[in-house]
Amino acid sequence: MSEVIVVTSGKGGVGKTTTTANLGVGLAMRGNKVVLVDTDTGLRNLDLLLGLENRIMYDLVDVISGRVAYKKALVRHKKFETLFLLPTSQVKDKSAVNPEQLVQLCEELRKEYDYILIDCPAGIEQGFQTAIAAADCAIVVTMPEISAVRDADKIIGELGRADKENIKLVVNRIRPQMVEKGDMLDMGDINDILSIECIGQVPDDELVVTSTNRGEPVITMENSHAGQAYRNIVGRICGEQIPFMEFPKEGFFAKLKRVFGR
């Protein structure tokens, strides 16, 4: 049984593409056949996060328009051999692909792949409607910030209107020390506000930046908290019961220093 999952957020910059790349790698690390479809036409980035930017020959628009077969456009990952990317066009715009065309493509892909992950553009316009059309399940990525949570709520409403009922939440870029001080919403707060099942909380982690610089998703890094959080999400997608991770607490001395060192 294959599953089409759309990764969406409403607001830009909350980590949709990073989440797509990490979940894709994580699912492939478990031996699944995975294809990542970038639908952020005109603003292509998933290729960069995966380190595949130099290997693109054809793109989603070429496939949709029938110029090439999808197999010709897929880029196989160097390290994870069951992971493929279908990049999008950097020159066309979002109107180049319509919902019916993407649904049709996903039907083809379902025959060959276990997981089809769709990276959705920001916003709630045409590009969003196209990206969600084929999805069995939506992962809404948000951040502990009021504008990101509000936009996530809007997206959840739009998904409901499109009869997408299977919606999961990922709270990205949590800063545990700010949460501890009462200066940042935590997963519980956001869960309470949005009433959507949470499948992951990812701490803000400098290793996300350094791994992105290298084009190697952080999920491959054993010592990264964000990587561990993504590995947990992958496990939950595969149906495992994994408790939510405890973030490293601020040490006693650091706290003392903060209180007295003002």
Place this chain on the structure above:
Amino acid sequence: MKIFGKNEKSSKEIARDRLKVVLIHDRANVSPEIMDQLRDDIIRVISNYMEINKQDMEISLANDDDSVALVANIPVSKMKHDRGRY
């Protein structure tokens, strides 16, 4: 977290309160189709108990500063006696 008896709301609590209010308003912008569906559902349920004047009924959402109310004005033309349910 309160240190040395500081009694103000934390910025997280402020964020949560502001979000709750703004989402009530956002969600209340219900599309006309959903209002029509809601209206049909209400008519169906109420019609089990009484006859109502569908032409004159009014259903709307009223926005207040920190709450939203569903306001329905439904003229009843006749009560049903035996609903055949017991």
